[in-house]
Amino acid sequence: MKRNRSFIFLIMAGVFSLSLVSANGVKAEFPERPITLINPQAPGGANDALARPFAAVAEKYLGKPVVVVNKPGASGMIGNIAGAQAAPDGYTLTIGSTLMTIVMDWEVINGRKPEVYRNDYVSIGVLSVIPTVLSVPYGSSWKTLADAVREIKGKPSQYTFCSAGLLSPTHLGSERFVRAYGLKCRHVPYKGGGPALTALVGGHADFTTQFSLTSIPLARGNKLRILAVQAPARIKSIPDVPTFKETGMKVENGMWLGLVAPKNTPAPVVEKLREVTAKVTKDPTYVEAIRDLGEEVRSMDGNELAKYWDQESEEISKLLTQFAKEGLKINP
Amino acid sequence: MDAFIDLYNGFQNALTLHNIYLCFLGCLWGSMVGVLPGIGPLAGITLLIPATYGLDVTGAIIMLAGIYYGAMYGGSTTSILMNIPGESASVVTCLDGYRMTQKGRAGAALFIAAFGSWVGGTLSVLGVMLLAPVLANLATKFGPTEIFALLLVAFLLLGSLGTGSFLKTSAMVILGMLAGTVGMDTLTGVYRFTHGMRDLYDGLGFVPVAMGMFGIGEILSATEQSMVREVYRPRLRELLTNWEEFRASIGPILRGSGIGFFIGLLPGAAHILSSFVSYTVEKRLAKRPEEFGHGRIEGVAGPETANNAATGGAMVPFLSLGIPTTPAIAVIMVALLIHGVRPGPLFISENPKLFWSLIASMYLGNLILVALNLPLIGLFVSLLRVPFRILFPVVLFICLIGTYSINYSSFDLIILLGFGFLGYFFRKLEYDLAPFVLALIIGPLMEEAFRQSLMRSGGSPSIFWQSPIALGFFLIAGVLLGLNIMRGLKSGGRGEKEASSVGS
Numbered sequence: 001m002k003r004n005r006s007f008i009f010l011i012m013a014g015v016f017s018l019s020l021v022s023a024n025g026v027k028a029e030f031p032e033r034p035i036t037l038i039n040p041q042a043p044g045g046a047n048d049a050l051a052r053p054f055a056a057v058a059e060k061y062l063g064k065p066v067v068v069v070n071k072p073g074a075s076g077m078i079g080n081i082a083g084a085q086a087a088p089d090g091y092t093l094t095i096g097s098t099l100m101t102i103v104m105d106w107e108v109i110n111g112r113k114p115e116v117y118r119n120d121y122v123s124i125g126v127l128s129v130i131p132t133v134l135s136v137p138y139g140s141s142w143k144t145l146a147d148a149v150r151e152i153k154g155k156p157s158q159y160t161f162c163s164a165g166l167l168s169p170t171h172l173g174s175e176r177f178v179r180a181y182g183l184k185c186r187h188v189p190y191k192g193g194g195p196a197l198t199a200l201v202g203g204h205a206d207f208t209t210q211f212s213l214t215s216i217p218l219a220r221g222n223k224l225r226i227l228a229v230q231a232p233a234r235i236k237s238i239p240d241v242p243t244f245k246e247t248g249m250k251v252e253n254g255m256w257l258g259l260v261a262p263k264n265t266p267a268p269v270v271e272k273l274r275e276v277t278a279k280v281t282k283d284p285t286y287v288e289a290i291r292d293l294g295e296e297v298r299s300m301d302g303n304e305l306a307k308y309w310d311q312e313s314e315e316i317s318k319l320l321t322q323f324a325k326e327g328l329k330i331n332p
Numbered sequence: 333m334d335a336f337i338d339l340y341n342g343f344q345n346a347l348t349l350h351n352i353y354l355c356f357l358g359c360l361w362g363s364m365v366g367v368l369p370g371i372g373p374l375a376g377i378t379l380l381i382p383a384t385y386g387l388d389v390t391g392a393i394i395m396l397a398g399i400y401y402g403a404m405y406g407g408s409t410t411s412i413l414m415n416i417p418g419e420s421a422s423v424v425t426c427l428d429g430y431r432m433t434q435k436g437r438a439g440a441a442l443f444i445a446a447f448g449s450w451v452g453g454t455l456s457v458l459g460v461m462l463l464a465p466v467l468a469n470l471a472t473k474f475g476p477t478e479i480f481a482l483l484l485v486a487f488l489l490l491g492s493l494g495t496g497s498f499l500k501t502s503a504m505v506i507l508g509m510l511a512g513t514v515g516m517d518t519l520t521g522v523y524r525f526t527h528g529m530r531d532l533y534d535g536l537g538f539v540p541v542a543m544g545m546f547g548i549g550e551i552l553s554a555t556e557q558s559m560v561r562e563v564y565r566p567r568l569r570e571l572l573t574n575w576e577e578f579r580a581s582i583g584p585i586l587r588g589s590g591i592g593f594f595i596g597l598l599p600g601a602a603h604i605l606s607s608f609v610s611y612t613v614e615k616r617l618a619k620r621p622e623e624f625g626h627g628r629i630e631g632v633a634g635p636e637t638a639n640n641a642a643t644g645g646a647m648v649p650f651l652s653l654g655i656p657t658t659p660a661i662a663v664i665m666v667a668l669l670i671h672g673v674r675p676g677p678l679f680i681s682e683n684p685k686l687f688w689s690l691i692a693s694m695y696l697g698n699l700i701l702v703a704l705n706l707p708l709i710g711l712f713v714s715l716l717r718v719p720f721r722i723l724f725p726v727v728l729f730i731c732l733i734g735t736y737s738i739n740y741s742s743f744d745l746i747i748l749l750g751f752g753f754l755g756y757f758f759r760k761l762e763y764d765l766a767p768f769v770l771a772l773i774i775g776p777l778m779e780e781a782f783r784q785s786l787m788r789s790g791g792s793p794s795i796f797w798q799s800p801i802a803l804g805f806f807l808i809a810g811v812l813l814g815l816n817i818m819r820g821l822k823s824g825g826r827g828e829k830e831a832s833s834v835g836s
Contacts (some may be wrong), residue, residue: 043378044662052670070378071740074533075516078741117438160788166521188787191780194655194662195599201653204475204788217654221677256671289672322383330521 006103023316028058030090030269031064037259039088039095045193046211047095050127053060053289054280061276062282074177075103075114084116088262090269094119096260096305098312100168105317106167118309121260122270125277126300126308129292131231131254132173132209133216135224135240140207145228148207149181156184162205164193166330172319173230174252174287175208177244179322180251200224209253212238213295230254233330236296256312258305274302335461346696351394354387355693358395359700362402366409366552369416369543369727369735373403373660389671390686392415394693396664400452401643401694404603404662405701408445408636413438414727417549421603421639423542423769428540428624428631434629438713440573444629445636446705448585453698455589456596456644460651461691464680468652469498471597476784477795479598481805483778486605488812489612490771494764495625498820501767504758508771511536512779519783531743535776538604540735540747542769547731548752549759551610551724571630580632584614588637595638596645599657601773606642607635608770620776624765631647644694653677701828732822 011119041047048068055066071079077101085096100118107114125308134145142148153157161178163171163300166189177186188205192198193214200208201223212235219226219238229235229243244251260275280286280298290297300308334634345351365376376399384392407419412429418592424443474482485578494501514525526532546753573581588610595606614634624631641642649655654676656662665675673683680687735748755765789795797803 043374044656044666048663048666050671051383052666056670065382067382070742072534072740073739074530077530078739102696113609157790165518186790188784188789190784191518194657198472198649198653198655198657199475201655202472202475204477214654217674217676217678219368221653223653223677276337289670328521330516330523 008293017164022271030272031062034065034093035062035090035093037066037068037081038083038092039068039070040072040076040083040095041070043070045212047257049213050130050290051095053286054127054277057283057286057289058276061279067202076100077103080104083260084120084262084263088264088266090261090265093124093259093261093273094116094121095257096123096309097257098255098316100260100322101309101313102167102169102172103315105313106320106330108231109317109320116315119122120263121267122263122271123302123305123309124259124261124273125281125283125302126256126258126298126305128295129254129256129276129297129298129300130211130213131229131235131252132170133212133226133230133238134173134177134207134209134228134244135200135215135219135226136207137203137250138222138224139203140225142207142227143225145242145244148227149183152178152183152185152272153181157186159206160186160188162188162190162196162208164188164196164200166328167257167320167323168208169253170196170208172267172316173206175319175323176230176251176253179319180244180249197224200271201224211255254304256300256308258300270302282286337810338684338688339461339692341685342690342692345390345685345689346692351391351689351693352696354391354395355398355697356700358398359402359697359704361705362399362418363406363701363724365399366403366406366419366568368406368734369410369418369547369731370539371737372539373400374663376403377660377663377667377739381663381670384667385670389668389673390689392667392671392698393686394692394697395663396667397647397690397694398697398700400660401640402698402701403670404453404640405446405449405705407639408449408632409442410547412441412632412725413444413712413716414547415550416727416731417542418601420538420601421607421642421650422636422765423604424608424635425544425632426627427493427766428626431625431627431740432629432632433716437627437629438716439627439709440577441632442704442709442712443573444577444581444633446709448581448588448633448637449640449705450698450702451585452589452639453594453643453701454695456641457691457694457698459641460647460694462646464648464652467597467648468677471649471657472653473801474598474780475801476788476800477799478801478805480778480781481787481799481802481809482598482784482795483774483781484809485805485812487774487778488809488816489609489616490767490774491816492612492615492621492638493608493767493770495622495760496764500763504763504767505771506763508768509775511541511663511768512772512775519780519787529743531741537738537740537744537771538601538773539767540744541751541772543731544748544751545737545758545769547753548728548749549765551620551728552752552756553759554720554724564682568596568812569593577629582608584630584634586782587613588634589641590640591634592641593645593744597648597657597783598645599649600645600777601659601741603642604637604770604773605834606638606645610634610638631651650675651690654679656689 039047039051051068060067068319071082086092104114104117108252136142161174199205218224228239230251278301280296287297365371377396403419406593407422408425410416411420411425413433415426415430417423429441490505516523591610592606611634614630615621641696646658646661649657650661650665655666735744785795
């Protein structure tokens with residue numbers, strides 16, 4: 001491991017000195033070579049669904065390709081650490097998201113120091129925020145949110161919800177709903193959103209909260225029914241479905257996906273990346289791609305993200321603290 | 333007959349020069365990632381996503397799907413020639429495929445693998461075409477309870493995988509299941525046997541373990557033999573499968589198509605499971621099961637057909653529900669999203685042109701693949717003439733690169749080499765490796781399904797007999813168990829006749 005690291009360091013040093021030479025020689029414009037975007041999650045997830053269209057469009061504004069590299073493992077921490085410890089030159093970016101907040105704050109709440117934390121990155125911008133929606137199987141007798149609440153209240157601990165995994169945003173969505181209404185349900189985690197949705201469609205769970213972009217196509221095909229949206233406003237492609245707020249209780253949940261860079265990245269490079277990200281999120285091709293997912297782009301710039309991230313961390317920490325008090329132990 | 337008119341239109345779309353070219357490219361690249369150990373369809377597809385940015389959506393999906401089913405063709409090559417699974421679904425092919433090579437029948441094994449792959453692939457496309465919407469609903473009927481019951485049957489079949497004593501096989505199964513418990517328990521978040529090492533949080537990877545035990549173990553034991561191995565020069569006639577072998581393979585190929593397609597529908601490790609179930613079914617049906625593991629062609633034909641048929645099965649929930657059940661398909665879905673196509677239950681009715689072009693291209697792709705692979709058999713077999721002191725270091729190198737390329741993790745290399753040594757020692761002690769490697773897959777899946785069922789029912793075991801599908805599988809499991817006990821009591825007596833009624 002040690003040798004390996006020093007070897008990488010040597011290579012890095014070599015590459016770095018080369019880039020210094022050119023920086024001194026001619027006033028070179030960033031970027032001079034392709035940018036690596038680390039995706040700390042396995043291929044094929046929501047991260048990829050936004051990062052790949054971003055990468056496809058970003059080349060137009062950067063002049064150099066953006067290469068998405070999946071580095072999954074340890075709930076994303078392997079990729080997160082690789083991203084934070086990369087050379088702070090803007091050539092290695094990481095997909096930051098709510099997943100990052102959860103995995104890091106869980107460590108903090110349990111009195112451990114995560115190897116890298118939010119403040120090890122500088123925010124570049126948010127590609128979009130994907131809300132979660134509360135759904136039931138299509139054949140379910142629950143037609144509205146009120147039905148669901150009444151039924152669950154009548155039979156505490158009798159109903160189950162499924163999620164894409166323990167402490168995933170889809171787990172938090174259901175927990176937020178259940179706790180806000182003072183209900184009691186059992187949780188069955190699955191390995192990923194695909195298996196969780198299959199289980200719901202097949203009636204192996206009573207309800208779930210999953211991302212809008214995976215749930216909406218199934219709702220349109222009459223495979224499940226969306227009862228309420230966990231976003232501040234209704235989703236354009238499903239205008240008939242109310243938000244939680246409209247029904248009286250404000251339950252919001254979702255996942256932002258954005259770009260972050262190592263914290264010591266030079267300010268001009270950060271500026272350039274922020275500018276490009278803002279341009280991409282307004283680019284018709286990108287907007288179109290996201291709209292085809294049944295979604296609108298909810299982007300943020302770097303400063304907004306930094307603020308939003310702190311606020312999200314605070315909210316999630318509250319929920320996670322409750323979990324920890326109730327005896328949930330995820331400790332290595 | 334509407335389907336055939338649609339298919340005709342699909343062929344018209346797929347058969348443009350542009351699309352044939354892309355289909356060919358996908359199949360070629362798929363075969364290559366299949367042949368190279370470690371690099372599987374997932375990596376192959378992920379690498380090529382940027383190349384699809386500039387293509388139209390039909391071309392993109394034709395090419396990416398080509399990689400996906402193409403990889404299943406190539407996977408058998410190194411399994412048969414060098415005992416190194418080229419792709420995780422080709423682990424069981426090592427058992428009889430490599431023995432056939434040692435007997436000088438490498439060409440026959442490669443031929444039947446390619447032929448079976450073609451039949452399995454083509455039949456499964458037919459299945460997708462005609463049954464996709466119906467089967468998608470069936471696939472969702474398989475909740476944790478049903479999956480547990482199915483896996484229980486698979487688990488009992490594990491016992492028949494060994495060539496040695498029942499005791500030795502059981503020991504390997506238990507060890508494999510134990511190895512499968514390493515990592516974070518996804519249901520409660522408890523970390524097991526990780527010793528605080530982050531690299532172990534996600535458990536032991538299947539590819540490094542399987543490739544280590546089979547591949548590296550094989551390389552290590554090859555060093556024991558004299559450096560000058562008998563150079564084997566096959567004549568053209570010997571490259572092909574003879575009539576007797578071909579006849580013996582027809583049954584396994586047809587059954588493998590059915591098994592593969594069906595298991596492919598289900599989430600989880602469909603490709604690995606399908607090939608393994610096909611192998612054990614063939615072994616149970618065989619007149620002389622004791623010959624399995626010593627180079628029976630049925631042991632190559634069945635599994636290699638099944639893992640190709642599983643690609644079609646796995647396409648069903650994806651195309652008709654928009655739910656990917658394997659990681660490789662999840663990546664294909666992302667590629668479609670980039671092109672603005674959102675798979676879902678309405679995918680086929682809203683994008684008929686795309687769907688039928690894809691189906692047509694899959695028929696075409698399977699033909700391309702078999703045309704691509706058959707001429708290569710001679711070339712692959714002649715690789716065996718390369719002296720081992722040159723071939724094996726190269727293979728070792730490819731194994732290392734392939735493993736590293738999965739997660740860019742140097743820890744995986746340690747696992748690869750560690751399990752390589754373990755595999756070598758097990759081999760010396762005459763323990764079978766396949767039960768270990770498959771228990772590593774089935775064990776955790778079974779545990780997860782069992783506990784998810786109980787979490788759903790609130791701890792009541794009644795959930796297991798409330799589902800008719802699960803009950804059916806339990807019945808099969810009971811019969812299998814009863815047969816095994818009976819056979820045990822007769823101490824090696826003839827129980828095969830009864831066994832043949834089980835698998836059919």
